[in-house]
Amino acid sequence: MSSEIEELTGEDPLPEPGKAPFSWKNFLRKNVTQLGMIFVFFGLWLFFILAAPNTFLSPQIYYAFMATTPLFAIMAMPLTMVIIAGEMDLSFTSIMAIGMVAFIAIFEPTGNVSLAILAALAAGVAAGFLNGGLVVGIGIPSLVATIGTQFFLRGLALVLLNGKGATLVGARESFVYEMFVGKTIGKIPNQFWWSIAIAILCWIILNRTRLGAHIYLIGDNVQSARLMGVNVNRTRLAVFIMIGLAAALAGVLASMQVSFFWPSLGEGYLLSTLASVFLGGTSVFGGVGTILGTFLGSYIIGAINAGIVAIGMTGYWTELIYGLIIVISVSMHVILQRRVK
C-alpha cells in the first residue's frame, strides 16, 4: 500500500497515517514520567550538593551509594513485574533471609561458595513457588498470602538458626565472593554492575518476551487475557518465582557485603523497594509500569537515603519521606490516569 503511494507521489512519500512524524510534543507526552524522574533526580542531586557540599562533591558517597542501592534495586525491578501483573509481594524481605539460611546450610559443611549460592537461589525459587501456589492454586489474594509468608519465612529462618547469625568470613577468599561484592574499574562496587545486569534482563523479559507481554495483559484486563487464550496462572506463577529468585540474590549480596548473615536480614528493605517501584511510575492497579522507571526510582531513593544522613537529619526522616513518596507517587498516577479518560 505504502509503495503505491510512493510511486504516485514520486520522491516525496506522504507520511503514513499509522506513523505520526516525530515531534517533540509527542515525545514529551509519551515519556513524561521518565523525563520527570530524570528531572527530579538531578534536582535532588543539586539540592544535596548545595546542602552538603563536602559530602556530595567527594567520590566516597557515590561508591557507598553504588554498593547499597543495588540491594533493593535488584528486587524492585522484578517486583515491578509482579505489580504490573496486578499482584503484590510483601514477602521478599523474608525470602532474602531464607535464601541465606540455605546458603549457610551448604556453606558451613562444604565451604563451597558457588554451591551455597545455588542453594540460596533454589530456596528463593521455592519461596516464590510457594507464594505463586497460594495465589494461583488456592486463590488467596496475593497481598494477604504474602503477608502470611513474610512472617512464616522469617519465622522459619529464625527457628532454623535459633535466632543466631553466621559469619561468612571464610568465604572471602573465593573468586565468587569477589565477583559478587568486589570492585571493578577502580572503586566501582560490583553490586552496581549486578543492578545493571538485572535491569537489562528484566527489560528484555518484560518488553521482548511473550511472558512480558502477558504480564501487562493480565494486569490490565485479566478477563480479556483469558478470552484470548493467555495462560493466566502460569504467568502469575512466573512473576512470583522471579521476585523470589531476585530476593535470594539480593540476600546473598547484602550478606557478603558485610561478611555476616543476620536472620533479621531484609527487614528495612520493604519500604525502599516499594517506594522505588511506585516512584518509577508503576500503577498500583496493574497494567502499567516500566523497568527503566523503577531503575531510576531506586537510585533516587538511594540518593535520598544518602542525602538525608549527609545533611545531618536523623534516620527517622527517611521513613517519613519514603512513606510520603509512596503515597504521593501512587496518588499522582491515579490523578493523571483520570485526566487521560
Add this chain to the structure above:
Amino acid sequence: MEPTYRIELRDVSKNFGEVQSLRNVDFKLGQNEVVGLLGDNGAGKSTLIKILTGYHQPSSGELFIDGNRIDSLSVPMARGLGIETVYQERALAEQQTLWRNIFLGRELRTTFGLLDVNKMKQETSKLMLESMGFTSSAVNPESVIETFSGGEKQGVAIVRALYFDAEIIILDEPTMGLSLKETRKLLNFVRHIKDMGKSAVFIDHNIFHVYSVSDRVVVLDRGRVAGEFRCSDITLDDLMEKMYLVAETGSME
C-alpha cells in the same frame, strides 16, 4: 455423502453448579454460512459461543470442527483452528497500545524467540490503513486503546479477528454501543465475511440486524433451541411474531 459442517454441536448441555445454561442443544454452522443467534437475556447465547471458542467446556455432548470430534477445546486450540471471536465486552486491554492489542495472546516472535516488536508495529500500521480505515495521524500503533471511541475499539476487535486468517468468525453482540453509521459499517463487514467464503456466527439482540445478514437464524430460549429458520423461508414479520411467542410461552407453536 453428508456435507461436513464447519462446527457442529450434538446434544450439548452446560451446567454452572445448579444452573443449567444449555440443555441438549444441537447447533450447526455450514461452509460459507452466516448463522444468526437470537434469544433473550439468559437464553444461553453467550454460553454457547464460549463453548465454540474453547473458553467453556460442555458438561455433556459432543463438539465437531470440520467433521473432527474435539474433546477438550481450549482457546489457543480454537484460534489455531481458525475460530476468532469479537466479544461484546470487546476483550481489549484498555491501557495497552494498539499493536499489543492486535497481537494479544498471539505475539509474533523472531527466530531467537524474542518478541518481534517492529514487525508487529508495521503490521498494525498496515492493518490500520487497509482494514480499519484509521486515517488520522493522531492514531498510531503506539496509541493507547482507552483513548479510542466505541466504534474504533470495535474496529480493533474485528481487525484482530481477521488478521489471523480466521475461517470462522464469531461476533458476540458486536453492535452494542455503536452509532448508526458504525453499525452499518459493521453489518457490511459481516456480509464481507460471507463474500470471502468464510463462515460466521452472529449474535445480537436486534432482530433486524440478525435477519438482514444471516442465512439462517437459530432461536434460543432458556437454554434450549426453540426454533430454526432459513431467512429465505420466513419473512421478518413472521420471525418477529415467533419471537414474541417464544418469549411469552417458551414455544414456537
